[in-house]
Amino acid sequence: MTTDTKAWKKLFTEVIDAGLCTLCGVCSGFCPYLAYHKGRIAILDNCDLANDSQCYQYCPRTFTDLDALSRTVFGSPYYHEPVGQAKKIVIARSSDVRIRTKAQYGGVVTTALSFALEKGLVDAVLLAKTPADKVPQPFLARDMESLMQCTGSNYMACPVLYGYNQFPREGLISGGKLAIVATPCQVLAISKMKHKPPQNRFSVDGIKMVIGLFCTWALAPDRFYVFMKEVVDLADVTKFDVPPPPANRFDVYTTSGIVSLPLEQVRQFTMPGCAYCTDMTSEFADISIGAAEGIEGWNTVIIRTEVGEELWQALISNGKIEVSELPAQNLDHLKEAALLKKKRALNELRKKSGDPKNLLYLGLSPDWVEKLLI
């Protein structure tokens, strides 16, 4: 067997064709050879660049040294707590009713970002936006109004980092201050970029804050919509929601009411790569935000870094959010769920590699693996 050293070939062999891709988008957007279209990364032409190229290097499903990344982000080795490093974990909601009513849960993501824009902490926010056709696209929001168009989740994989890679072309090469709202795989890719800054792209120093989202899996837009079109008229859909366990439902809010689907029916359309993800809470983000299980209209918030802490304090002191303590039982549930995701993924990785010691992309010490799997 010959080993091809071309980066794109390795990316396809090891990640995309191997079913590990999560559509984070970090490989494409700048690269004129790799393109995103309807839930797929396509290769348009042969590129001769070797495997230290950026498409391969920053992919969250090529070799990932968690310790090294953790040192870059937190200044300390990887911390094997199921929810990652945390300065504090609370529940919170936006003080702004307007945001709250439109947001998925407590509206904390939108509130934090709108505050950051307002105060000039960042010039722009990169995040996913769901246009009328319901296929989410990377979007650069520069003000409150455009930010509000991006509220809510649709559980769909969106190549947000594809948008990041387009900045050199759009003229946003350096100097700009950026916030990124990212899923765990995207946060991982951003961490890889922070660890070994990309050349000739938008400078990682310009990434002023990373808001991580909780994520258990994301749906593959192409396959999911083929299915959804049979169920509802996509134009009528206003919101998707996965109510906390044990509901086991996927709720589709439409202009004419809620259509509830069994969760299992929808889960068959998840990105295959999500099965190999050990991170539920975006462990390398500045602040991670998700639902507050059982507390309707509130978010669970994990403040992880100095940057996150600073922003959080500013949000509180400016009265932008209401904060409350996370009940101990909720914290247990959160950790349990995060650990479960880790266990599942580790087992899937072992199964895929056919070797209990081979975790494919994941650089994690065998001791920790054993501990996590107990």
Place this chain on the structure above:
Amino acid sequence: MSIALNAPGTSQLFIGNEAIARGALEAGIGFAAAYPGTPSSEIIGSLAQVAKDVGIYVEWSVNEKVAVEAAAGVSFAGIRALAAMKQNGVNVACDFLSNLVMSGIGKRGLVLIVCDDPSAISSSNEQDTRPVAKWLDIPLVEPGDFQEAKDMTRWLFDLSEELGTICMLRSVTRIAHARGNVKLGELPQIRHKAFFDQVHDLSNLMPTRYIPVPSPVRHLFQHMRLNRAKEKFETVPFNRYVGPRNPELLIVTCGSCWLYSLDAVKALKIDDRVGILKLGTLWPLPEKFIQDHVANAEKILFVEEIDPFLEQNVVEFIASLPSIGRLPAFYGKRSGHLNAYGELNPDTVIKAICSIMNLTYQPRPVDFSSRAESFKKSHVPERSMTFCPGCPHRATFWAIKNALKLDGRNGFVTGDIGCYSMAIGPAGFMQVRTMHCMGAGAGIANGLGKLGQFGFDQPVLAVVGDSTFYHATIPALVNGIYNKSNFILVILDNSATAMTGFQPHPGTGMTAMGEPTDVVSMEALCRALGAKVEVCDPFDLKSTTATLLDMMAQGGGAKVVIMRRECELVRSKKQQAPYRVCVDEKKCIGESCGCDRLCTRVFLCPGLIWDKKAGKAKIDDVICTGCGVCADICPRGAIVKEAR
């Protein structure tokens, strides 16, 4: 020099095609029609230029079949007519020709000019059309030089009239496009009067009819015409012999190979040992003339392009002679001394003669070829066949390539005949998977588009040029629409028959004689046929790609996407470049960019240069046409276009 120059007796420098056109004028034609095709195009081209002055009608017909049918109609109405085409055109016209042979022509002569392209220099296929004349049972002649090209054409009209059959003149690229002295004859002053004489009144039950039935009888009549032709061919000046009375070797040749043979004998200085029998009338063979010259020959070499046409027919004839004792030794393609493919030249003929006569000939130093090769490497830049800078086809195939890859179902392109045939290579990013004759891409797509029941899900794009669309694609589109075949016909409408020299076609609004006329709107036509039609500007890569993706995603029956952008060579004659394009040296960071030189490695517009020293891309201002497309493919936006 105008082919209508009224200066009898003077010598003019004409290319072969002009000589043929002049011959037709001297024969007093009133009508000429053709579909352009290299190497035949200049015949109609030069006639069209003088048509108004000399009072004849000349047209670029929609295809060769229509051209020869129209010419036949004119013959039926009592006016001499000419149709011209390249080898492929004869194939298109053959169904009509095979019937015309049975029906006979009108009272006035009808001549078919066929220009073959040995080595397929400007063709998709290599084809010797001479056997077609034999198969059709029509007289066939081939000029051996430029004077003959004119004289034969003129004479062939007389022959056609006398025999009542269409006659074929076959030429090849090196006659059609080479230039030589032609001594002009008289231009007749004719007042053409056209009338379809039906010789039909109430007492005459058998009006004049041009019909092929009853065929067996008419077939016999045609054989009788050929016999008369054979007799006439015995004495024409186009057949001749040069050489000693009893040559050691007799060369039998025709066409441009006559000139190669003369050169070879001269170079070898063996004109006292070798005779050349030059035939101008190739079918039927001037048998007595041949018999006289082969009687004493012991060795006969056939020198002709491309097939062993003379070789087979002459050998067959000699073998059938009752007086023949011992057969001479035959050399040529059958013996392996010459190839039955590709062009010949004096060198190949010299090599064959040397091999037969045990001669040695070293025209140049032994290492000449290797030295020439190394000189070429150091002095001539390597170039592959490519589209012109600013050509809309490059942008079209870029969009097609990306759309097919993004679609992700292994879609592909069936190609056709035109400049865009070059998309079989790097010029079109290797996108074309099939390429045959005019219209074949759409025809092939018709079959592929019906394979859904066998699990076939690959999108099929049949790419065709505008002129080719009118020529031979419409029936394939009708078939696809009616039978719900799932393919997309992509018409590359550059408003020109660009490959052959910008001849007008039904989409251009201009006739061969420069008269304005109404455009046959391809989108109106396609829509009327029931196809969904989208019109794109290929320079808008984004929306063109999106349209293609959308059309592919839709599936269903045959659809049409028209890529509309004028041929750059036509546009640039009328307007200045739309953009000033340059590389922003600060933005282009060369090899460290990560783009792997997309612009000069993949996109490959000749207007883009890789500056090795600076390690950056550069625009070649001399040949850049300012289309601005490269600015849209640079991922960094380092190629800048400024509107002029």
